[in-house]
Amino acid sequence: MLFFKLLSLAFCFVVAICLTASNAVAADGDKLTFDAEKFTTKSVTVDGQVVAYRAYDGIVYAAKPVDVQYQRMNLYVPTAYYEGKALGRFNVDTAPIFMPNMVGGYMPGMPGTPGVDRRGGPNAIAVALSKGFVVAAPGVRGRTLRDESGRFTGKAPACIVDLKAAVRYLRHNDKSMPGDAEKIISNGTSAGGALSALIGATGNAPDYLPYLKDIGAAEERDDIFASSCYCPITNLDHADAAYEWTFGGLSEYKFRGRSGKLSEDQVNISDALKRQFPAYLDSLALKTDEGAPLSLDENGEGSFKDYVKSFAIASAQKALDDGKDLSSYPWLTIEEKTVKDLDFGQFIKFMGRGKTPPAFDALDLRSPENNLFGTALVDNQRFTEYSREHSTDHSIADQAVVRTMNPMNFIGAKGVATAKYWRIRHGAADNDTSLAIPAILSAKLRNAGCVVDFKAPWGVPYSGDYDLTELFGWFEKIAAGD
Numbered sequence: 001m002l003f004f005k006l007l008s009l010a011f012c013f014v015v016a017i018c019l020t021a022s023n024a025v026a027a028d029g030d031k032l033t034f035d036a037e038k039f040t041t042k043s044v045t046v047d048g049q050v051v052a053y054r055a056y057d058g059i060v061y062a063a064k065p066v067d068v069q070y071q072r073m074n075l076y077v078p079t080a081y082y083e084g085k086a087l088g089r090f091n092v093d094t095a096p097i098f099m100p101n102m103v104g105g106y107m108p109g110m111p112g113t114p115g116v117d118r119r120g121g122p123n124a125i126a127v128a129l130s131k132g133f134v135v136a137a138p139g140v141r142g143r144t145l146r147d148e149s150g151r152f153t154g155k156a157p158a159c160i161v162d163l164k165a166a167v168r169y170l171r172h173n174d175k176s177m178p179g180d181a182e183k184i185i186s187n188g189t190s191a192g193g194a195l196s197a198l199i200g201a202t203g204n205a206p207d208y209l210p211y212l213k214d215i216g217a218a219e220e221r222d223d224i225f226a227s228s229c230y231c232p233i234t235n236l237d238h239a240d241a242a243y244e245w246t247f248g249g250l251s252e253y254k255f256r257g258r259s260g261k262l263s264e265d266q267v268n269i270s271d272a273l274k275r276q277f278p279a280y281l282d283s284l285a286l287k288t289d290e291g292a293p294l295s296l297d298e299n300g301e302g303s304f305k306d307y308v309k310s311f312a313i314a315s316a317q318k319a320l321d322d323g324k325d326l327s328s329y330p331w332l333t334i335e336e337k338t339v340k341d342l343d344f345g346q347f348i349k350f351m352g353r354g355k356t357p358p359a360f361d362a363l364d365l366r367s368p369e370n371n372l373f374g375t376a377l378v379d380n381q382r383f384t385e386y387s388r389e390h391s392t393d394h395s396i397a398d399q400a401v402v403r404t405m406n407p408m409n410f411i412g413a414k415g416v417a418t419a420k421y422w423r424i425r426h427g428a429a430d431n432d433t434s435l436a437i438p439a440i441l442s443a444k445l446r447n448a449g450c451v452v453d454f455k456a457p458w459g460v461p462y463s464g465d466y467d468l469t470e471l472f473g474w475f476e477k478i479a480a481g482d
């Protein structure tokens with residue numbers, strides 16, 4: 001009797017555990033279910049036209065969020081879709097999903113909203129709605145966030161993990177949500193451009209799975225259709241060497257109100273970092289579209305330099321074609337309205353050095369990137385071998401984490417689905433990172449079979465979203481499969 005009592009007790013116990021477990025799953029599952037009725041109706045004016053939209057504000061996209069203020073997204077849908085109308089070539093189910101992030105400086109980024117941008121025009125979200133896109137604007141954690149106990153909660157790779165969780169939420173609810181989760185187009189500027197590159201490059205990569213599990217992300221694919229990246233501050237672990245390969249000859253710097261001349265120590269650091277670059281570049285075995293190798297000799301000269309220069313020449317040519325007067329640049333050779341040559345050294349001098357070496361992995365641990373690579377308990381860390389060697393305590397960030405923040409590690413890798421379409425912009429007057437960085441990214445993507453539109457628009461400094469007409473023209477073209 002006692003045996004049966006014990007058996008039935010054990011049975012109840014097991015059933016209770018199972019119920020608790022299945023409740024937990026159900027509860028988590030519920031948390032990730034889209035509620036189509038929970039919206040308000042709003043409007044925004046774009047070029048004099050009033051665009052009404054449904055606003056689903058603040059959808060929490062992870063079942064176990066760490067910081068619910070940031071791990072949420074705003075979803076916007078043109079109201080016209082609910083009135084049986086088509087917008088352009090799209091309807092409520094086929095509309096591509098524009099996914100902008102608001103991250104700058106690897107800081108926390110709140111979910112974006114339609115409105116006016118810094119130039120006083122409609123921002124990218126407002127323009128997207130006016131063109132019939134569904135907008136999913138996720139917030140993501142960033143490097144300065146802390147929980148109540150003071151632990152840091154937004155160090156790398158939190159920002160990309162959150163973006164992936166948002167993609168997974170969209171896919172999880174694709175049937176009941178407006179827009180086509182197979183047509184997600186990411187957009188961002190600077191650190192946000194780097195994040196856009198990461199979400200585009202790293203689809204379904206296993207490296208992020210433990211982090212995704214921790215925050216209760218939906219178990220779905222997280223690859224996307226296309227990525228738009230303005231001045232991506234990316235490839236951080238090689239950006240110091242690229243910076244000195246580019247600006248190494250310049251001893252004066254000027255950046256965000258600070259200016260001066262490099263010290264003798266800094267010149268030595270610059271030389272050492274510059275010498276590292278050719279070996280890194282050659283290790284990538286990049287090729288032109290025609291299959292010719294992109295390489296550099298030990299002095300940093302070679303076909304890769306010509307490749308980078310070709311983007312500067314194309315930029316000058318476009319400016320000339322658009323009617324700009326380039327006669328004040330003696331380092332451009334222009335014959336019969338054609339830019340025949342450009343003196344690369346003079347072009348770089350014209351850009352000017354912004355940062356002091358090492359530009360990203362600062363020896364004094366005071367760069368945004370040092371702060372990005374901190375941990376729950378350590379605010380700032382070094383992340384490259386060079387800076388580790390040249391520090392007093394020889395500490396360095398976990399290299400597995402550093403790996404998760406560099407799209408170059410994932411493009412074309414086995415088990416990874418990289419976005420097919422890319423639009424990358426790095427202004428020809430931008431010295432936040434080297435022009436070599438987006439050039440390398442573009443070449444790697446092209447070599448992996450992606451369709452890449454990479455340009456360095458003339459006279460444009462570090463900035464983003466400055467050409468929304470062209471940007472959305474590109475979106476429309478790729479979304480329609482033209």
Ligand code: DHB
Pocket residue numbers: 103104105106189190191192233368369432433
């Ligand atoms: C940003 C700019 C930088 O120069 C940098 O190193 C990191 C981030 C930014 O504005 O996002």
